[in-house]
Amino acid sequence: MISIQKITKSYTAGQNQVTALDSIDLTIAISEFVLVKGESGSGKSTLLFVLGGMLKPSSGGIVVNKRDLFSLSEKERAIYRAKEIGFVFQSYHLLPYLNAMDNILLLNKLDNIAISKEEVILIAEELGIKDRLYHKPSELSAGEKQRVALVRAMITKPSIILADEPTGNLDEKNTVEVLHYLKKFQDNGGTVVMVTHGNLADSYATRTVNLHKGKIKNKS
């Protein structure tokens, strides 16, 4: 369970003080598929990075699976991300000089993670990119890149997937496929928090949270 308690995140941009998240309270249960929507600058991505322990809130707290995220050390938060979180981004964020397989096996550099090539091939086959594993990102289509990113996010069997507009660069066919895999992850007991602009994901989600100027406008 994720419990967000009165989270505020503000920072200085030039001479202005910007409040990206303004005293947000939100609880996400295990195995929920939550969509976070809102216009640009509403704080959607900030919320996701705070949930991932990558951005420390100015005030408030987050409890994930009974642990106060920001009372953990930087190293412990890194372990939290490695073990419990899978990130999927709009621009895939694959290392350009590694092929798809090495991008996924990169996780083996983390402590206590041992992924075999066979495991990668198994999931890649399911996502339809088995034959593309030894290609560099520059040789892959947008849909293939996002599926590689999905394999990377799911292979460590995290409990939560944080997806930042994962379908933003994809055509409808690929969008549906990505949503399908996220849904499958949720069906298997995982929690999905996905930031999106579009409506294609609505039918997959259990709940939608609308953000406006850093505040939750309504929860549906």
Next chain:
Amino acid sequence: MSGATSKLKIMLVFKEIIHRKFNFLMGLLAMITIVALVVAFYTITKATQDETRLLTRNMGFNVRIIPVASDMNQFWLQGYSDLTMSEKVVDKMIEQKSVNYSHLTATLHKRIHWRDKEIILSGISKEEREPMGSNKSKMIFAIPPGKVYLGYELAQQFNLAEGETITFFDKEFEVIKTLSEVGSEDDIRVYFDLATLQDLTNMKGRVNEVMALNCMCSTKNGDPLTELRKELAKIAPEAKVIMNSTIADARENQRKMTDKYFALLFPIILIICAIWLGSVAMGNVKDRTHEIGIMRALGFSAWKISSLFLQRAIVIGVVGSVLGFALGTLVSMNLGPKIFNVTMVAVDPVFNLLYLAVLLGPLFAVLASMLPIVWAVNQDSAKLLNEH
């Protein structure tokens, strides 16, 4: 860390290097430059010092140890002391370690009247003694018993050739070498083995001079003669030291000058190359901010990310040191003799520098890259990802 993880880590470093070849080559160039400059400078300096050592050595012994009571007017007028001392003074000298000198050679000289001419007989010890058993090439010839070397003037005046026999104190000696003209009293000298001359002149175990070559290494008080005199007064009070300061000073000044240049240039080279290497590392880090953001999102700790950059710096350090050593040595061997007029000795590779470079080069590369790495891992990873 498992073997597979190490392999993956190395693979990651090398794939990144191949991906960003230009940046790597720039870093490598900085490393090669510093190592090559230091190696070339040191190698040539060493060669010029060796040459000076050889030159001054060829000019002759620069230290003379004579009996303490010698009349110096008589010594300088005659060219040697009339008095003698025990040849054991050599044993005492090789035991003192505070001043570095070599080629200790015991000699006995005697002026005699021979075939109506004044000549000098000189006995030279068979071996040159070195402090602490060090082994150096012999500066002076060794003469077998029963044989003599003849000075140029004597050979000319008495029309003597190699292979002829001459008599001293009723004993016959074969001339095995007639020496070239040297333009000094050596031209009227007959050289014997020391023991032979001691026997001939009834001066067994006695010498009137020990010649030596002082290396003129700087001593604690900067004055090796004072140091040597002080030491000798303690261990062999029967002897005193005279030093040819013209030769010695030239040698010492040359050494000091090269040391001064090196001391001045080395920090400048070091700072310039550190800034160069640091800038290249900063360029690499800035190029990889996106990558740093991805790794942070995947759960890489700051240390794990730093270690990737550090390994890259180590690769630059090791490869740059080896190539820099090769380049520096090649440059010094090919251009050194032309630029620095090193003529008498070969400019040889100093392989100890390679070991030193391979040890210190990576350390230097790591230190120069440290600031950019610390900057990189302290960046806001969410911001780094959002920027892309």
